[in-house]
Amino acid sequence: MKFGIGQAVPRTEDARLLTGGGRYTDDVSLPGQTHAAFVRSPYAFAAIGAIDSADALAVPGVLAVYTVADLDADGLGLLPCLSGLKQRDGSPYVGTPHPALCKGFARHVGDPVAMVVAETPEAARDGAERVMVDYSERDSVTGTTAALEPGRPLVWDTAPNNLCFDWDTGDEAAVEVAFAKADRIVDLEIVNNRVVATPMEGRACLAAVDADSGRLQIYVTSQGVHSLRKQFAKIFNLPESQFHVLTTDVGGGFGMKLFNYPEYVACLFAARRLNRPVKWTSERTEAFLTDDHGRDHVSQARLALDADGRFLGLRVDTVANLGAYLSNYGPFIPTDAGSAMLVGSYTTPALYVRVKGVFTNTQPVDAYRGAGRPEAAYLLERLIDHAGRVTGLGAAEIRRRNFIPSSAMPYATPLGQVYDTGDFVQNLEDGLVLADVAGLAARKADSKARGKRRGLGLSTYIEACSGGGPEQATVQVNADGRVVLLIGTQTNGQGHETAYKQILADRLGVAPEDVEVVQGDSDRVTWGSGTGGSRSVPVGGSALAEGAAKVVKAATPIAADLLETAAVDVEFDQGRFTVVGTDRSVSLKEVAAKAAATTNAVGDGGAVIAFSEMARWTPPASTFPNGCHVAELEVDPDTGVVEVLRYSVVDDFGTVINPMLVMGQIHGGVAQGLGQALQERVVFDPDSGQLLTGSLMDYQLPRAADMPPISVKLNCVPSTTNMLGMKGAGEAGAIGAPPAIINALVDALSEYGITHIDMPATPHAVWSAIQAAKAQAAA
Template sequence: MKKFGIGQAVTRTEDARLLTGGGRYTDDISLPGQAYAVFVRSPYAFAAIRGVDGADALAQPGVLGLYTVADLDAAGIGMLPCLSGLKQRDGSPYVATPRPALARGFVRHVGDPVAVLVAESLDAARDAAELVMVDYEERTPVTGTLEALEPGRPLVWDAAPGNLCFDWETGDEAAVEQALAGAARIVELEIVNNRVVPSPMEGRACLASVEDGTGRLVIHVTSQGVHGLRKQFSRIFNLPEERFRVVTTDVGGGFGMKIFNYPEYVACLFAAQALGRPVKWAADRTEGFVSDDHGRDHVSKARLALDADGRFLGLRVDTVANLGAYLSNYGPFIPTDAGSAMLVGSYTTPAVHVRVKGVFTNTQPVDAYRGAGRPEAAYLLERLIDHAGRVTGLGPAEIRRRNFIPPSAMPYATPMGQVYDTGDFRRNLEDGIALADLAGLPARKAEARARGRLRGAGLATYIEACSGGGPEQATVQVNADGRVVLMIGTQTNGQGHETAYKQIIADRLGVPPEDVEVIQGDTDRVSWGSGTGGSRSVPVGGAALAEGAAKVVDKAKPVAADLLETAAVDVEFADGRFTIVGTDRGVSLKEVAARAARDNPAGEGGIAFSEMARWTPPANTFPNGCHVAEVEVDPETGVVELVAYSVVDDFGTVVNPLLVMGQVHGGVAQGLGQALQERVVYDPDSGQLLSGSFMDYQMPRAVDLPPIAIKLNCVPSTTNALGMKGAGEAGAIGAPPAIINALVDALSDHGIAHIDMPATPETVWRAIRRHRVGLAAE
């Protein structure tokens, strides 16, 4: 099994099915008698609802029902929860906002759902929904992150004066103030982390129904974890969890935004219950832009204190985070605990203080997006340090070298409460510099200049906290024929879980991939799980799987010993065979399974062994690395081209290098999108979404990316049972600062010290133009 086991570059076993049309996504599922839901959404960013007239809509052929919040209230349907336990600086709770599945009294962002119409066909539902008349009294909205806090701005919620949801802090303020007071130099930078739309290939969808015979509510939904959703539905509907079945089949990308509960899921469950028949909903792309939770949207001011030798003394960060109109499941957690703990980065900064103000605006809610706070922290820190390297004259590489945490300091307790177990940050940097051939950069700059282009390179190191989200559970079942069924509580979103889990089973049980079935995403078949997010699935789920496999071996040894006519203590297991120690006498797991199933009267369905394991991470893991980007700029048009990209990563134990490479490539693409292309734009006066389609919101394409050189410097984690650290978010964390640092390097001769994301051609052209105009004026 060595060619299939841990560390092997095995091609994905699920690809043949998915690439030949064999995938089964939520919208592929249909049930007899299903109806179709269409949501009536607000065209205004902020308005009072004076009435809803559905008479004409209900009179249309095929219409089955029209529901508003009044119907949900009458049935006792509760609010969508915010699951954050955040406390403000003074210890008080944040301002919680009620979020019914359908708007009550007011709409607070464009796309806010006001009513749901259900009809026999999708066309009938769409046509009838157009006839629903909502009497709105428009209000003045506020959409800007900083503007929300300005005196006199409209209040999104009366309960939140000044639109302030929370005022939070962490770290040692006194120590940072002392560091700033005694610094030889203070470097400052204001940074915008632009709002983005996650934009997975598969949009959100659900199919809700009532189970015949039991009356259970069943929902097929595109998600990142069924068990968390079931718990929320239980609370919202005030019913026991066992009254719900949640099923997720194949998922075409999630990037965080499919973790959360959404109004549409609750409304469709209610409609299915009210009508006694299945109700299906699937978002089109435009609907997704106004109803999928967005990501990022921070404005931060950072001050870094340095001594005379360029060593960091203290860091102060003040951030305003846009939460949108409602609090999504984890909205307050992302800009606070999730991101701020990583503002130490890979450096020995002795004191850090962070203050975050979360604000309400008349925009779609903001929550976790690939990296969930860690990309925001890494971007701020790596831009600030790069800027410090330039203004001090030390340069981007040397200032990092002087401040890295050395391997000899591991385990290293940071001032923000994390304990890094392993890592060699300087080695990553030096290998990244060599991989990118930065020694040859001056010659490449000169060649580009001769062509009328500006060339630059940028560094960014990163470290992130992964493998959180609590324990994970796996049940390893061995059937009489030796085939293995794995039931696990994670949820693939296209990352290749099936392949990785089969490799761990091959490694631990010696069973080939074709003899393994992986089951996820069904609360009936998998009893418990924490879902997918935070690069936790294979590190945490894989550890649970390995423990379950070990339990199977322990249970099988006495059976093998009986077959071999020896004592169990004299039996060892390796590569799928039980052998007597010191001999070549042995039996296969398949033979042992056949005997166990035959002798086990409880082995219904030919099950030989079934062992459940739940593994709880003792601490976070800390993937880390170095990204190096190289760009060329056309100064006459402002067009930026990413011409070279190199990555050095430490992911700890790697189950499958091919899967890891795919994760890094995808993450870098998303990071490039945010750095150079993607930005959600709301009209400041009307609150209308101006970037509501791919005609107005630019997504990265294959042609935008050069070949990516990747090197692995993997130091196994000491806090993970398999030594893994996680890989899913790393590319999206390192790419934005590396690309913007490269762009600033290219533009440095034009006096440009910083440029905000996304650095679109217009943005870059205007920055160059301002410099030229300034020179002309002189």
């Protein structure tokens, strides 16, 4: 139906957002608000001595300077790590106390040491510059594998060799048997480079105390208010009911805005101390120093194959950098979140994965778009591509021989997942046609004639989505027929409002303009699991669909009364209740008006509520989006410059609510994947621990000119694990792009004997690899 599921409806939020009508956290102001600035450690590791705030307090407009002693005096707790991970031996991982302001030591550059609150942002910054801190610098460690080396500085005395955890999964004995009988073993060291999320809108918060109730209120840019409310309650040792957490429009999250941060806790503390609102907005360089980072793994991967190129076993040993403190989900990302997907789309019978998480004097590392699944897919697809070259089977054939066939669905993997649907062979074949592989030889010859080298690379992927627990939706129909949806997810720009309206149009027959979507208010929306892992529309949408079904059920007897018939003789479709076999019908709006006449329920704004139905839906299992990405690029061997010329995508997202939203997610994800593959990398000075890529002058993001034309085909097989048949689309591009692009680059450089190149493959890295290969060949 018009505006319903499957329609390419323009985003309803865009008119407001593109004409300046957005309301982001920094746009919110409260009467009498003050401003916060933070004194941050200039050292990667230092003991903190005396803190002298006298000069800061003398700055006109400065109201207070706070340190951890003030937080301790109020009995504030620590920022939590929410992972329940157990080590190989069953013991817990090494935890890290994480106060909102440094206690005793600063453990990374940018670690917040003190907080200055003033009447204006300028006065707060001036005051912060005048706080005198007695630092005693210590040696630091920033490298991922270096952290485990004997004799390296310890970030925490409680973590010998900087080891946070030693975790494993799979069947090590079965893998040893597989390797013993293998005809060929292929191995590769794979680095997954550290990146910064860099959303357009930086982090911000505005904390206050409600004058009437005394409750603590905070506006905060987030991916879900309810998890933050629970954490704040524990940190402040208060009931959750004493917190009102609000998130307005959000300009990008990518996982990074899911977590709690020290600044939020400190601003709440200061607002309570001063009894005035306290506002903090991150600047871009501050964001590079304080936002949680993503990725940062070093892995040794080994694949055992038989004489026909079929996989017998896979062993992966990974060192994962967690930073100086454990973020909310830090240990979970490289372990349970990502490692189970190292099966990929393949029938590998035996797998063993071991992950060591390490502390370093760097910012915490947590979920970044895909949260472990891109890391797994990159490792697996680079290794398999390498195996295709070593065996001579080629990239496509080695995958064909090892794909899980669609006839095997549902398929139980050796690492505990059950894939319900998918046609991996068809995705590959369609991807090769879409990419015009048949014409590649001619295009390669043309490139070479112009002094360039052309390569084509492919990757297939599968990921687990729709986790994070249940989701709640309340569908409220007012007397005038307008619908209010209250839902516990949080849009970060993905188009939730449009997608949810389309589901309501499909299930209740209401027009988009007659629907209000409410998210990000812990008072109006009483419970929710938030946004992350492509869960919002598959899980939240399923809760919404169930709530809409409850509305229809509650309204049917009233419709039957209006139609003067029995409820069993009434059916509902496209917004109308009809007596079966007749043309007698009434609209949902008419039924709502009738129901409202007998109720006293009043909603926000004084609207009379006719029906209000809440549904909390728990997914019985994950969903598994999957697909094939094919990248084609050209390299200038004289400069190392890489240009991605063509990009083809075949994706299986299950039921698609809105193809336009899906295309936006694919394009955005591919852009982030291209950025990681060719441009983005966080770099620390190994001696001082200083962040060398601390601004957009030093850290390169993809621009419009870097993006190729993207061709997309959807091979959608509905999921069986949710009522809408959805699988999720938000992370696919960022998963498929890095291995496809690096595989294409290796293909282009293969004539030089280059078999691998690490991300990011910058012009300097590519040029250097070519020169080294030439020198080796000459020798």
